[in-house]
Amino acid sequence: MPELPEVETVRRGLSPAMLEQHILAAETRRDGLRFPFPVNMAARLTGSRVTAIGRRAKYLLVGLDSAQTLIVHLGMSGRMLVSGLPTASFVAASTVPQKHDHVVLTMSGGARITFNDARRFGMMDLWPSADLSRHPLLASLGPEPLGNDFNAPALASALAGRQTPVKAALLDQTVVAGLGNIYVCEALFRAGIDPRQKSGSIPPDRIDALVQAIRSVLAEAIEAGGSSLRDHRQTNGELGYFQHGFAVYGREGEPCLTPGCPATILRIVRAGRSTFFCPDCQA
DNA sequence: ATGGGGGCCTGCCGGC
DNA sequence: TGCCGGCAGGCCCCCA
Numbered sequence: 066m067p068e069l070p071e072v073e074t075v076r077r078g079l080s081p082a083m084l085e086q087h088i089l090a091a092e093t094r095r096d097g098l099r100f101p102f103p104v105n106m107a108a109r110l111t112g113s114r115v116t117a118i119g120r121r122a123k124y125l126l127v128g129l130d131s132a133q134t135l136i137v138h139l140g141m142s143g144r145m146l147v148s149g150l151p152t153a154s155f156v157a158a159s160t161v162p163q164k165h166d167h168v169v170l171t172m173s174g175g176a177r178i179t180f181n182d183a184r185r186f187g188m189m190d191l192w193p194s195a196d197l198s199r200h201p202l203l204a205s206l207g208p209e210p211l212g213n214d215f216n217a218p219a220l221a222s223a224l225a226g227r228q229t230p231v232k233a234a235l236l237d238q239t240v241v242a243g244l245g246n247i248y249v250c251e252a253l254f255r256a257g258i259d260p261r262q263k264s265g266s267i268p269p270d271r272i273d274a275l276v277q278a279i280r281s282v283l284a285e286a287i288e289a290g291g292s293s294l295r296d297h298r299q300t301n302g303e304l305g306y307f308q309h310g311f312a313v314y315g316r317e318g319e320p321c322l323t324p325g326c327p328a329t330i331l332r333i334v335r336a337g338r339s340t341f342f343c344p345d346c347q348a
Numbered sequence: 349a350t351g352g353g354g355g356c357c358t359g360c361c362g363g364c
Numbered sequence: 365t366g367c368c369g370g371c372a373g374g375c376c377c378c379c380a
Contacts, residue, residue, distance in 0.1 A: 184357045
């Protein structure tokens with residue numbers, strides 16, 4: 066479910082509820098999700114103070130004063146919900162255990178952090194903070210799309226010589242880390258690139274446009290609090306609003322939004338994934 | 349080596 | 365109203 070902007074939204078929502086606070090209690094309600102939880106995870110979390118809440122691609126990184134980092138991936142349907150704080154939040158997350166609540170953290174400031182994941186494609190792990198870049202799931206990630214290491218020369222180099230369609234290449238987290246199906250579709254539309262085009266044959270000026278498109282669509286989505294289809298929620302349970310900003314995703318058969326463009330948005334399936342694009346603007 | 353497809357899970361929606 | 369098939373934002377792994 067969540068791509069980079071959604072994970073960033075969750076990160077920002079968790080910060081006030083967790084940062085510089087101790088984990089008073091940790092409860093796991095099953096043995097694991099996509100992978101088994103690390104050995105004694107609840108006990109190893111209990112008593113730790115949260116020293117940082119970061120993000121790498123679609124991974125949340127909760128730094129602890131135990132020199133360990135709690136790595137969280139939300140998979141397709143994962144949510145991190147904050148409850149128990151007397152905040153101004155109008156949609157108070159329920160304190161009644163819900164179906165698929167798998168992990169609950171009780172913080173010293175009064176907040177309860179609940180990890181809920183219906184499809185259980187998410188994961189949690191604990192790893193030495195000093196060695197994070199060697200974690201198997203983090204080691205091969207490409208550059209952060211909003212960071213300085215992601216630029217036209219870097220992307221051109223990553224795509225050079227590749228026969229795979231550019232759509233598939235952008236979903237490859239070693240090329241650029243954090244994009245998913247939605248934002249790849251949106252970025253390719255903004256850049257005017259056919260998703261089926263071979264990665265290695267994109268001219269330099271299009272690469273340049275693609276870098277800018279990726280950056281702008283992600284930044285706007287973060288600004289809007291992430292997008293949501295069926296089940297993305299911010300930490301307060303509210304929906305994100307960027308889905309109202311989609312130009313192509315989920316708009317099969319609807320008119321292209323480019324002024325003067327007579328085309329309608331097409332949907333094709335590649336590698337089992339829906340791809341939405343404008344046949345006129347993305348030629 | 350690289351690309352494509354299957355599988356992991358559950359929920360939801362549309363169609364009959 | 366109820367059931368069933370299809371589909372879903374991620375990612376790993378196997379096979380060709």
